[in-house]
Amino acid sequence: MVDTLAQPEHLSGSSVAALSKGRRIWLLVVACMGVALVISSMIALNTALSDIAVATSATQTQLTWVVDGYTLVLACLLLPAGAIGDRYGRRGALLIGLVIFSLASVAPLMFDSPTQIIVARAVAGAGAAFVMPATLSLLTAAYPKSERNKAVGIWAAVAGSATVIGFLGSGLLLHYWSWQSIFWAFAIAGAAMIALTCTVPSSRESDAAPLDWWGAGLIGAAVAVFVFGVIEAPARGWTDPGVLTCISAGLVLAVVFAFVELRRRFPLLDVRLFGRPDFATGAVGVTLLFFANFGFFFVVIQYIQLVMGYTPLRTAFAIAPLAVPLLVFGVLTPWYLPRMGLRLTVFSGLLILSAGLLCMQLLEVGSTYWDLTWPLLVMSTGIGLCTAPTTSAIMGAVPDEKQGVASAVNDATREIGAALGIAVAGSIFAAQYADALTSRLSAFPPEVRGPAADSPAEALAIAEELGPQGAQLADLTASAFLQAMDSSLFAIAAVVAVAAVFVAIWAPGRNGRQLRVVRRLSRR
Known part of the structure; x- marks a missing residue:
């Protein structure tokens, strides 16, 4: 996971001047393509759910989790994945995420039962959790503060537009081919992004604090349990005991996380920022x-x-x-x-x-x-x-x-x-x-x-x-x-x-x- 590239390819937070303007622009392009890939993947399968149901005999609950399994795992792993990138190298984290995402996108082409597709999508969400924070943190490390707002603005605009990209891409694919073509597109795009990522510099902080594994576990569990309860609420009802238990447990774990972080020397997240x-x-x-x-x-x-x-x-x-x-x-x-x-x-x-x-x-x-x-x-x-x-x-x-x-x-x-x-x-x-x-x-x-x-x-x-x-x-x-x-x-x-x-x-x-x-x- 550690990036081993020599300088100036491997940048610390204080080495932003090492990159030329052209290389920063190229980094921005690659980062925007990466975040567009993982966000469009969140929404693209919505257009194919009826085809997947016919082909795999999936129930409505299983179809829901084909989409939500990706989102749930992505949400609960984001903070630990971002911290790993800061500690060991942001490009390394991005590459690992893209490899996991691409391999998981190939899996539904070989295993076509509803449960197998749900598991594959959950694994793809784990890869996406490394990709999303790495793309943005690479930009903020490479751009000086005087130019950072513009780079972040473009990244945020692409991230916000990626849902439209997902709808357009999946709609075009389904117009000509079967639902499997969406997974082919994910896998091919992921492989292309791996190649492109190898052309950009990495960054990590040489004096980064050690990872807070307790904090990572607590916040991951808090987000996972809370989001699971929220996802299940429309089907079961907001007053369902299971839904209320999950949402309440998620909030309690978040409070525990806050107390733990306030007492740690090197917290995963300084909750006082809020x-x-x-x-x-x-x-x-x-x-x-x-x-x-x-x-x-x-x-x-x-x-x-x-x-x-x-x-x-x-x-x-x-x-x-x-x-x-x-x-x-x-x-x-x-x-x-x-x-x-x-x-x-x-x-x-x-x-x-x-x-x-x-x-x-x-x-x-x-x-x-x-x-x-x-x-x-x-x-x-x-x-x-x-x-x-x-x-x-x-x-x-x-x-x-x-x-x-x-x-x-x-x-x-x-x-x-x-x-x-x-x-x-x-x-x-x-x-x-x-x-x-x-x-x-x-x-x-x-x-x-x-x-x-x-x-x-x-x-x-x-x-x-x-x-x-x-x-x-x-x-x-x-x-x-x-x-x-x-x-x-x-x-x-x-x-x-x-x-x-x-x-x-x-x-x-x-x-x-x-x-x-x-x-x-x-x-x-």
Whole structure:
């Protein structure tokens, strides 16, 4: 795991000047490609789940874990993996992660039972846990602070756009080939990234602290148990004893982790950082951005496919405009962030995002593509405005020797936010859809009511075979779907708006200070 390259290929945090501008740009390109690969892998298989179900006879629960197994393992290993990169070499960590990811992506091509695919995806998530923090910490180690915001902005924009890349790529592959082609693409892209990674310099801190294995174990267990409970919540219900136990245990383990870290000489993560306004703002901002983004995707992708009738490929192209504001604001971060300050930037971005989510409630059964696109652009403007600043706030608050851990915190908040967003949106949607449709199904046979109320996709499939009553069932399903979608998006918008108020009060402004009322309270 230790990088053994001689200088100047092996850089310490103080050796940023050893790289030419061209080599820094190339490092940025490789880092962006790496993070795009692992994030697009999170979302790409969603378009292939029906094909996988037919080919492998997977149950709905197994299909859920084909996607969530990757996310769960990725989330719980991020902090230890980031610390390993800081200690032993960030390029080495990146290479190890890519090798694991690539080999795990080949496995479903040879073993095709649902359980084997779930295990392979979990192993791929372990590889991704080494890749994500290494890509960002390599950048922050190689770029001087005067240029760091721009590099981080571009990285964050690509990371935020990678979900669109995943949808587009998988949609194109499924248009021409079978579901296995997605795994071929992962494996080939991973192999190519291994070759490209060998062309960039590494970095590690020569005086890095020893690894805190106790802390790594505690935080890994805390995130794993908490995220597992959140993932299971939509299916079992938030009041299910198992779900409540997992979420509570995760929170308790996180508190234990905090107490342990406060007493260690070389902690994995200095938890006092969360008391810093810039770090706390970054962590809250990133969590809420991915909470909103993935919760939105969960319901709106279904709307586009089930209500608007788009194919997976057309759906991918329909949401592609989301990436444009992200990329534009990512590049412009060094220009607007110093002028606006962290507080105004993130507050404005979250409010715009909340407004875009509320505008989505204007969608109807017969809405056109433009009716969908303009609220999507409002949303993505808000996301783009505060994606890079929140990431920069996290990275800037942490010493250079802990950049891998800082990057892992940034990535972990993304994964936790995404899991929470899907769980909350999914739970509200399922409850509201069932309530809205069940009361309208009295005229239909009993064998239709249960399946139709369970899933809008199943309801529409039944409607196609129902005969004269099919059109009525399809109309009722679409109406119930819109009612449930509106409830989900309103809840997400409300959470984001509350977070915007928190940022307005807590975040530092352009002068680096919080509002006066917060400063007075902190003195007391």
